[in-house]
Amino acid sequence: MKRxxxxxxxxxxxxxxxxxxxxxxxxKKDRQEVxxxxxxxxxxxxxxxxxxxxxxxxxxxxxxFTVRDPKERRxxxxxxxxxVLHHAMMNLCEPVFERYAIHDTYACRPGKGTHRAVTRARExxxxxxxxxxxxxxxxxxxxxxxxxxxxxxxxxxxxxxLNLFEHILAxxxxxxxxxxxxxNLTSQHxxxxxxxxxxxxxxxxxxTKGYLRYMDDFLAFGNSPEELKVLLSRIRDYLDDELHLELxxxxxxxxxxxxxSFLGYRLFPDRIGLTRRSRQRFIDKLRLYxxxxxxxxxxESELSRRMQSVIAFTEWADASGFxxxxxxxxxxxx
Numbered sequence: 001m002k003r004x005x006x007x008x009x010x011x012x013x014x015x016x017x018x019x020x021x022x023x024x025x026x027x028k029k030d031r032q033e034v035x036x037x038x039x040x041x042x043x044x045x046x047x048x049x050x051x052x053x054x055x056x057x058x059x060x061x062x063x064x065f066t067v068r069d070p071k072e073r074r075x076x077x078x079x080x081x082x083x084v085l086h087h088a089m090m091n092l093c094e095p096v097f098e099r100y101a102i103h104d105t106y107a108c109r110p111g112k113g114t115h116r117a118v119t120r121a122r123e124x125x126x127x128x129x130x131x132x133x134x135x136x137x138x139x140x141x142x143x144x145x146x147x148x149x150x151x152x153x154x155x156x157x158x159x160x161x162l163n164l165f166e167h168i169l170a171x172x173x174x175x176x177x178x179x180x181x182x183x184n185l186t187s188q189h190x191x192x193x194x195x196x197x198x199x200x201x202x203x204x205x206x207x208t209k210g211y212l213r214y215m216d217d218f219l220a221f222g223n224s225p226e227e228l229k230v231l232l233s234r235i236r237d238y239l240d241d242e243l244h245l246e247l248x249x250x251x252x253x254x255x256x257x258x259x260x261s262f263l264g265y266r267l268f269p270d271r272i273g274l275t276r277r278s279r280q281r282f283i284d285k286l287r288l289y290x291x292x293x294x295x296x297x298x299x300e301s302e303l304s305r306r307m308q309s310v311i312a313f314t315e316w317a318d319a320s321g322f323x324x325x326x327x328x329x330x331x332x333x334x
Contacts, residue, residue, distance in 0.1 A: 001099070001100060001154070001155065003154065003155060003156060003157045004096045004155065004156055004157060005156070005157030005158055006157075006158065007092045007093065007096075007156065007158050007161055008052075008158045008160040008161045008164075010092055011052065011088050011089055011091070011092050011161070012049050012052035012053055012088075014045065014046075014049060016088055016091055016092070017045045017048055017049055017084065017088050018045060019087075019088075019091060020084045020085070020086075020087035020088035020091060021037075021038075021041065021045065021084050021087075023087045023091075024080065024083040024084045024086075024087045025037075025038070025080075028080075031080075033079065033080045034080055037080050037081065037084075044081070044084075045084075048081065048084060048085060048088075055160060055163065057085065057164060057167065059078075059082055059085070059167055059168050059171045060171030060172070061078065061079040061081070061082055062076045062077065062078055062079075062171075062172070062181060063076075063077045063079070064076055064077075065077070073182055074182065075182055075183040076172060076181030076182060076183045076184065077183050077184075078181075078183070078184050082184075083185065086184060086185040086186045087185060089161075089164070089186065090185055090186065090189060093156075093161075093189070094189065096155060096156065097155075097189050097192070097193050097196075098110075100155060100193065100196055101192070101193075101196055101199070102196070102199045102200065102203055104120060104199075104203075104211060104212035104213070105192065105195075105196060105199055105212070105213050106120075106212065106213065106214040106215075107188070107192060107214050107215040108188045108189055108192045108215075109192075114214070114263050114264075115316055117212060117214045117262075117263060118262065118263055118265050118267065118272065118316070120212050121212060121219055121260065121262050121267055122267045122268075122269070122272065124210040124212065124219070124221040124256075125221070125256040125257075125260060125267055125268070125269050126256075126269045127210065127221070128210045128221035128222055128223055128256060129222075129223045129224070129255060129256060129257075130221065130222050130223065130224065130225055130227075130228055130253065130254065130255055130256060131219055131220070131221050131228075131252075131253070131254060131255075131256050131260045132219065132220040132221070132222070132228040132231065132232060132251070132252070132253050133217075133218075133219055133251065133252040133253075133260060133261065133262070134217075134218055134219075134220070134232070134235070134247050134248075134251050135216050135217045135218065135247070135248050136195070136216040136239070136245050136246070136247065136248060137245070137246045137247060137248040137249075139191060139195075139215070139216035139245070140179065140180045140181070140182050140187060140191055141174040141175075141178065141179045141180075142174075142178060142179070142244070142245050142246070143178065143179060143180045143190065143191060143194055144177065144178060144243070144244045145166075145169045145170070145173075145177045145178065145179075146177055147194070147242075147243060147244060148169065148190060148193075148194050149162070149165065149166055149169070151193065151194065151197060152165055152193075155193075168186055169190075188215075191215065191216070192215065194243065195213060195215075195216065195243075197242065197243060198213075198218075198235070198238065198239065198243065199211075199213060201235075201238050201242075202220070202231075202235065206231060206234055208220055208222075208231060209221075210222065214262075214263055217262065217263065219260065219262060220232075220235075221256065225253055228253055229253070232251065232253075235247075256268075256269060257269055259273065261275050264277070264278040264281075264313070265278070265316070265317055271318045272316065272317045272318055273317055273318060273319065274314060274317045274319050274322065278313070278314075279319075279322060279326075282310060282313075282314055282322075282323075282326060283326055283330060285306075285310050286307075286310070286326060286327070286330035287330050289303055289306055289307060289310075290330055311323065311327075
């Protein structure tokens with residue numbers, strides 16, 4: 001793939017920085033740090049522009065917290081100033097990453113969200129008799145900085161941009177030369193691009209027709225268990241040798257008609273269900289929101305907004321009976 005250049009000065013362009021601010025503050029306008037940044041917007045943007053032009057951009061101002069939905073993860077949230085920087089970079093770099101991605105890579109891509117991935121996986125389930133489900137063990141924590149930088153250098157020409165990438169990578173490590181902070185916009189694109197190398201190997205070298213990936217969860221389809229076992233061995237070796245990653249335990253190889261668990265849904269050739277974890281998560285959220293509302297900690301408008309989000313996830317599945325039953329039992333506004 002031809003390398004892309006002349007991006008660094010465009011990242012530092014005032015209009016690009018203004019667009020980056022608009023994207024970074026979306027959905028966060030009421031937060032104090034956003035309001036403070038907005039109050040001196042032009043000054044803050046010019047400070048960021050000057051630091052970019054001086055090749056001296058401060059990074060690593062992170063705040064850490066833990067979330068447990070749907071599983072426990074340590075989130076590393078960059079300061080708002082750095083989020084503006086990340087958006088400014090991705091305004092120009094995202095199209096380059098997009099050109100590298102294969103068709104069936106999902107997440108962090110326009111029009112390639114959860115529902116599109118689920119629909120595609122179900123299509124493969126109809127075409128192929130067996131499915132192999134895999135994911136990466138500790139994906140973000142295991143990304144190798146040196147390998148990633150070599151990959152980025154094959155995609156981008158600008159030495160200044162590559163130095164900035166390296167500067168951001170060095171601001172966070174789970175082990176020497178390893179790890180991306182979960183929660184950063186740049187991390188999402190870096191991880192997706194990093195695993196894109198696996199995508200190209202599976203599609204172009206192994207010639208696998210039924211394959212898709214959503215971040216670190218991926219599925220391969222075939223018409224015999226033997227075929228998929230050979231594929232699994234090749235993937236495992238490639239991850240170890242080239243990307244220094246390991247597959248998580250619990251790899252599943254089963255008939256497509258038995259139902260494939262993927263992104264919270266259970267996919268059958270003729271229908272889409274919810275996984276047991278998704279059902280329990282739905283109930284837990286209903287009970288949590290009900291309790292907050294009854295204690296007066298959650299206004300009705302906010303309760304309604306949160307409920308709409310939770311319900312929307314289940315509406316994509318054939319789960320109307322479960323949804324009605326749970327809402328009847330736990331839903332305040334049912």
